[in-house]
Amino acid sequence: MAVRNVIRSIIVETPSKPGNLGKVTTAIGMAGGDIGDVTTIKIGPLSTVRDITVHCESDEQLDDVVEAIKKLESGIFVHAVSDDVLRAHEGGKIHMTSRMDIRSLADLRRVYTPGVANVCRVIQEDPEKARYYTSIGNSVAIITDGTAILGLGNIGPLAGMPVMEGKAALFDRFAGISGIPILLDTSNPDEVVRTVKNIYKGFGGILLEDIGSPHCFEIEERLKEEIPIPVMHDDQHGTAVVTLAAVISACRSAGVTLKEAVVGQIGLGAAGLAICRMFMAYGVREMCGVDRQPAALDRLAGYGGTPLDSLEDLMSRCNIVIATTGVPGLIRPEMICRGQVILALSNPKPEIEPEDALKAGAAFAADGRSVNNVLGFPGIFRGALNARASQITHSMLVAAARAISNCTSHGEIVPHPLDPKVHVEVARAVEQVASQENPKKSKEKVNGSPLK
Ligand SMILES: NC(=O)c1ccc[n+]([C@@H]2O[C@H](COP(=O)([O-])OP(=O)(O)OC[C@H]3O[C@@H](n4cnc5c(N)ncnc54)[C@H](O)[C@@H]3O)[C@@H](O)[C@H]2O)c1
Ligand SMILES: O=C(O)C[C@H](O)C(=O)O
Ligand SMILES: [Mg+2]
Numbered sequence: 001m002a003v004r005n006v007i008r009s010i011i012v013e014t015p016s017k018p019g020n021l022g023k024v025t026t027a028i029g030m031a032g033g034d035i036g037d038v039t040t041i042k043i044g045p046l047s048t049v050r051d052i053t054v055h056c057e058s059d060e061q062l063d064d065v066v067e068a069i070k071k072l073e074s075g076i077f078v079h080a081v082s083d084d085v086l087r088a089h090e091g092g093k094i095h096m097t098s099r100m101d102i103r104s105l106a107d108l109r110r111v112y113t114p115g116v117a118n119v120c121r122v123i124q125e126d127p128e129k130a131r132y133y134t135s136i137g138n139s140v141a142i143i144t145d146g147t148a149i150l151g152l153g154n155i156g157p158l159a160g161m162p163v164m165e166g167k168a169a170l171f172d173r174f175a176g177i178s179g180i181p182i183l184l185d186t187s188n189p190d191e192v193v194r195t196v197k198n199i200y201k202g203f204g205g206i207l208l209e210d211i212g213s214p215h216c217f218e219i220e221e222r223l224k225e226e227i228p229i230p231v232m233h234d235d236q237h238g239t240a241v242v243t244l245a246a247v248i249s250a251c252r253s254a255g256v257t258l259k260e261a262v263v264g265q266i267g268l269g270a271a272g273l274a275i276c277r278m279f280m281a282y283g284v285r286e287m288c289g290v291d292r293q294p295a296a297l298d299r300l301a302g303y304g305g306t307p308l309d310s311l312e313d314l315m316s317r318c319n320i321v322i323a324t325t326g327v328p329g330l331i332r333p334e335m336i337c338r339g340q341v342i343l344a345l346s347n348p349k350p351e352i353e354p355e356d357a358l359k360a361g362a363a364f365a366a367d368g369r370s371v372n373n374v375l376g377f378p379g380i381f382r383g384a385l386n387a388r389a390s391q392i393t394h395s396m397l398v399a400a401a402r403a404i405s406n407c408t409s410h411g412e413i414v415p416h417p418l419d420p421k422v423h424v425e426v427a428r429a430v431e432q433v434a435s436q437e438n439p440k441k442s443k444e445k446v447n448g449s450p451l452k
Contacts, residue, residue: 003353004034004055006062009082013049015075021050023072028054033065047075053084093165139178140205140381142167143196145187147212148235148270151326151346157183160210167209174423175378177385189218193226200227204385207377208233213269214295230384230392236274238373238380239324241397243275243343244282245404246371246413247320250341250364253411256319258284264318265289266311266351267325268296275322276305281394290314323351333360343371366413375404375414379423383430389438396430403429
């Protein structure tokens with residue numbers, strides 16, 4: 001099915017006579033547009049104004065749709081074409097709210113001073129109590145320097161804010177976690193590490209997001225060593241978890257043994273190198289990779305992978321191909337070998353559209369909208385916070401990948417992200433491994449944590 005990423009609201013005025021809406025919808029359909037919601041804004045004696053949501057494959061197709069409506073004439077006008085997604089972002093996507101009702105003076109004194117002073121003293125005497133008497137244990141900082149926003153590249157932290165707000169919205173929706181975006185105006189590892197070390201006490205965990213490579217590697221490694229709460233760079237490990245889950249499911253359906261397959265990774269940046277490391281740790285014997293940067297190839301070799309000279313070589317040698325380059329259309333259909341598994345994971349546009357890969361002979365194909373780290377990070381942090389883990393370990397990540405794969409229906413490569421079961425199962429699996437790795441903390445939690 002064609003991808004319809006261009007979604008617009010078209011405000012159309014028609015004469016208030018039967019048959020005019022039909023003319024408009026026919027014109028839209030004939031020009032290739034797909035109609036979503038239709039809302040009547042105004043019905044007058046002479047004319048009616050409607051807001052029609054139209055999904056198109058491209059800006060050119062949208063232009064054709066608008067032209068087709070305009071050409072109808074006889075009292076039919078297009079008043080405006082507006083972008084629903086932009087409109088939905090007006091005022092931002094998140095908002096901090098109070099969990100307490102404040103209606104009386106007694107409420108006020110309980111929520112704030114003087115009542116709150118005693119709570120401060122309790123925490124001063126025993127800092128561990130902050131876990132129970134504040135939101136810290138349920139809050140995760142979402143930190144970016146804006147250097148690798150989706151596949152848009154280094155567009156800066158401010159322009160990356162809609163992605164960070166999106167992650168916060170997903171944390172809330174899928175795991176009941178408060179995600180708090182933090183935009184860093186530096187990419188220098190020393191400064192990033194110092195800044196995060198100075199603010200981590202207000203959070204139960206740190207999610208690093210869309211920080212480019214190679215500086216993301218040093219930042220994450222140092223933070224993991226230097227602060228006592230879970231730190232995870234989602235583009236690395238969240239992506240690796242979901243990719244492993246997708247490949248486990250694809251291999252199960254295709255009757256292929258993953259450990260014996262030859263896996264190729266195109267793009268060895270944050271996501272790509274972590275995927276390679278995850279697959280090699282899982283037992284894949286031959287992990288090949290290409291990147292346009294020699295230093296990235298050296299890093300793969302350093303971890304025991306096989307750098308290759310060309311994309312063509314990789315495409316012809318590998319049973320399973322994963323791409324995270326940020327370059328739309330990099331994989332051409334003629335490069336696909338019959339029976340390959342193709343995961344073209346770049347957002348917002350993949351290296352090859354799944355339907356083109358399937359047409360060219362791939363056995364399974366998916367893009368970064370379905371194989372997306374949204375399936376992993378909410379549950380991974382929920383599980384880690386519940387267990388009061390101080391780190392997110394490799395075993396916790398493998399447990400998350402297995403949980404995602406176990407929630408996948410037959411014939412699918414990953415579960416639907418709106419299936420609440422997947423997030424609950426990931427959290428459960430991660431919490432279980434974390435509790436086994438650190439039983440003392442888990443026991444304390446059972447004795448009184450109010451965390452979800
Ligand atoms: N689906 C998901 O859940 C998911 C998660 C994370 C990242 N991604 C996507 O992966 C892409 C990369 O993200 P990242 O954080 O790893 O960025 P990054 O900048 O760290 O890595 C990109 C790598 O691709 C390499 N590259 C670029 N063009 C290439 C080409 N023509 N041939 C070979 N290598 C090339 C770069 O040298 C770099 O090493 C983005 O588009 C992002 O949206 C998807
Ligand atoms: O957030 C996403 O949709 C995926 C990923 O983190 C990305 O950078 O593309
Ligand atoms: Mg990202």
